[in-house]
Amino acid sequence: MASESLDFVPQASGQHTLRRLLRYMLPYRRTVIFALVLLLLATATDVLQPILIKVFIDRYLIPRHFPKPAMIGLGGGYLALVVMTAGFNVAQLLLFQVLALDVIQTLRVELFDKVQTLSLAFFDRTPVGVLVSRLTNDTEAILDMFMTVLSTFVQNITVLVGILIAMFALDVRLATYCLVLLPVTVAIMLFYRKITAPVFHRARQRLSLLNAKLNESLQGMAVIQAMRQEPRLREEFGTINQAYRQARFRNTQLNALLLRPLMDGIYLLALMLILWYFGERSFAHVVNIGVLYAFVTYLSRFFEPVNSMMQRLNFFQQAMVSSERVFQILDNPDLAPQQEGDHHPVIQRGQICFEDVSFSYDGQTDVLKHISFTALPGQTVALVGHTGSGKSSTVNLLLRFYPVQRGRITIDGIDLRHFSDDELRRKIGLVLQDPFLFVGDVSSNIRLGNTWITDEQVQDAARFVQADTFIDAFDQGYHAPIGERGATLSTGQRQLLSFARTMAMNPAILVLDEATASVDTETEEAIQQALAKMRHGRTTIAIAHRLSTIQDADMILVLHHGEIVERGTHQQLLAQKGLYYNMFLLQQGSTAAP
Incomplete structure (x- = not known):
């Protein structure tokens, strides 16, 4: 037991x-x-x-x-x-x-507040x-x-x-x-x-x-x-x-x-x-x-x-x-990483730099080993690799869900540890493969308690990701009720709402965890068009399982057992005929199979 x-x-x-x-x-x-x-x-x-x-x-x-x-x-x-x-x-x-x-x-209340930290x-x-x-x-x-x-x-x-x-x-x-x-x-x-x-x-x-x-x-x-x-x-x-x-x-x-x-x-x-x-x-x-x-x-x-x-x-x-x-629980010292220092830097350009970063969840086995790369403002950097290669761990460190143990991560040349939680959460937009919706209505799930986001901005964000089509079809529109975890919506609708939620924040950095995996082909094409507009002027880190969705990325990092084994554009990696080339052929063959 x-x-x-x-x-x-x-x-x-x-x-x-x-x-x-x-x-x-x-x-x-x-x-x-x-x-x-x-x-x-x-x-x-x-x-x-x-x-x-x-x-x-x-x-x-x-x-x-x-x-x-x-x-x-x-x-x-x-x-x-x-x-x-x-x-x-x-x-x-x-x-x-x-x-x-x-x-x-x-x-x-004190116990619940502690759990949040x-x-x-x-x-x-x-x-x-x-x-x-x-x-x-x-x-x-x-x-x-x-x-x-x-x-x-x-x-x-x-x-x-x-x-x-x-x-x-x-x-x-x-x-x-x-x-x-x-x-x-x-x-x-x-x-x-x-x-x-x-x-x-x-x-x-x-x-x-x-x-x-x-x-x-x-x-x-x-x-x-x-x-x-x-x-x-x-x-x-x-x-x-x-x-x-x-x-x-x-x-x-x-x-x-x-x-x-x-x-x-x-x-x-x-x-x-x-x-x-x-x-x-x-x-x-x-x-x-x-x-x-x-x-x-x-x-x-x-x-x-x-x-x-x-x-x-x-x-x-x-x-x-x-x-x-x-x-x-109240005395548990295992707190989420907090801001270090008294300064309050602001994310402006969104340049991301990983400098020789290594990380372990259990303190014994490294899941990331000497990760180094730079994502310039406006660039899209894609992370690909087999399950367990370290893609999600890289993103978790960037979002400061876990502390950087060895090496350093900087945004606009400033150490990640020096930013406040509020600055990171407002300037880094996250879209997960499995979106989480809260009990409430459509508008509250896009706004997420940010009172400074107006109703007009909520609707603009929905239109931007083309979620307004199914929202307008509801009898109550943006006030249509949503049950626990969005059980009354389709998977694609939940994903589109999570996209609108991210766009309403107008972040400087986007983190996409296979954001189109749960939508149908027609909706995916619409979202890809929206993603192209979203990425303009923003640094984007995208975890990709389907290589067809990141062929236009400025740089693709291929991870294997926690290490970057290949890097380059789609065409450059195909020319190398390495791990990325084999993954691409495998997916193309699967797609072409009857």
């Missing part, structure tokens, strides 16, 4: 993780303080209730004296305390709930479902902690302190005996955390793998059904699901043993201690029934918050594990 890995694993203690989580509450400190004040008031009114009952028993019930004013005062006071306790609790719980939603909203190498080795699980399931577990665990722990600890104070006020010796319950309870909680942490880690890992398999299956449903892979996928999904079930079942077993049953046993022992204490004293002293009632009531109320906290240890432990997984 596949394993979940994000490579970078921070080493952090549970206390450090909890402190880091609590720091997200600092911007809401006023809300926290107000909620804590309400919590203290709720605790005080709750703890005072048994005191009134004690007074009633000792002063009025045992003497059988029930003066009306006193009864009204005690009854009204008790009722007022109950109502006040309920009101304060509702208010403080509501504040904690709102606080939890605000904190998780902040954390999710991670390098493509990170995404190359990380399944999408794993990331989705951390952005959704793990943050949801943290939300549960803030909404139920945090408020419960703060409230119950406050109640426990209030109960202990009341116990000491009634009987110091017996309260000291009961004080032993605190370290026992804390020890049980710590023991529970220690033995359940690995279980929760396994459960969260299995859940991430479950999401990864689900995401892969849904995205590849067409292939799965076409290749009749449903039984295999069901078996694989069932295996992962069973592993997740086993991890959760182990967690359930530990909860059944260490939570409520164990604390109920301790409660019975404590109750026996109190009854023994008062029974022993009854032989030599008069037993105050009111104090006995108050102690038994306080003991019951003591274990109510303890049991409540023990029950929520399950959520707390899940939240701690999920927090570690979330912080693992």
Whole structure:
């Protein structure tokens, strides 16, 4: 079974993780303080209730004296305390709930922002479902902690302190005996955390793998059904699901043993201690029934918050594990290459120069070896070669998707590392072989959030690549809705929209990854005409699989095993009768074959 890995694993203690989580509450400190004040008031009114009952028993019930004013005062006071306790609790719980939603909203935005800055190498080795699980399931577990665990722990600890104070006020010796319950309870909680942490880690890992398999299956449903892979996928999904079930079942077993049953046993022992204490004293002293009632009531109320906290240890432990997984992403140092230096150079002419560039994805095997070439402004440089020859890697370095490890790339004589991301993305237009469209409409997919691009420029770009023909045929024209990944459009239509998207930016440099591979012959001819106009005055780097599309390139680079083995124009390379010549003959033969 596949394993979940994000490579970078921070080493952090549970206390450090909890402190880091609590720091997200600092911007809401006023809300926290107000909620804590309400919590203290709720605790005080709750703890005072048994005191009134004690007074009633000792002063009025045992003497059988029930003066009306006193009864009204005690009854009204008790009722007022109950109502006040309920009101304060509702208010403080509501504040904690709102606080939890605000904190998780902040954390999710921060996590999503971090994901946007991670390098493509990170995404190359990380399944999408794993990331989705951390952005959704793990943050949801943290939300549960803030909404139920945090408020419960703060409230119950406050109640426990209030109960202990009341116990000491009634009987110091017996309260000291009961004080032993605190370290026992804390020890049980710590023991529970220690033995359940690995279980929760396994459960969260299995859940991430479950999401990864689900995401892969849904995205590849067409292939799965076409290749009749449903039984295999069901078996694989069932295996992962069973592993997740086993991890959760182990967690359930530990909860059944260490939570409520164990604390109920301790409660019975404590109750026996109190009854023994008062029974022993009854032989030599008069037993105050009111104090006995108050102690038994306080003991019951003591274990109510303890049991409540023990029950929520399950959520707390899940939240701690999920927090570690979330912080693992937030602390991941594998960021996309960033601008170096304080200057902000501008791309004007678009001259590209590779100077002895070598690159490796894994740090061991070079996929590019000593690549050197210059693309002058207005020139078209084509990259050709067999699969795995290094064409896409060359383009990825130019777009600064990956850092240049050895050698140097310059644009207009300025090192690529000195340009800002905004300058590179605005001045370098990219058209991929498999275009990606977003949910929205036609206009938003061409504009891509660039508000400075007007509606007129959007339409001009569409007309430039001759996409206006099918756009005008839509009932809503440029406002026609587009589904996820453009599923309602043909492959050729999606490609034309990606062309229009690039032209709307009016870039100085074009990067084309077999841009016409997905369109029909008639559309390809129209796009080739548009490409000729697009390339005029712009530097163009084109990855080509069909050699017929780049015969007019100013320079063709033939890559083989990461090296440039041939370079020249189409006619010059044919005259050399080398690798390019053999590739051309092979494609011509394939085209001519019946």
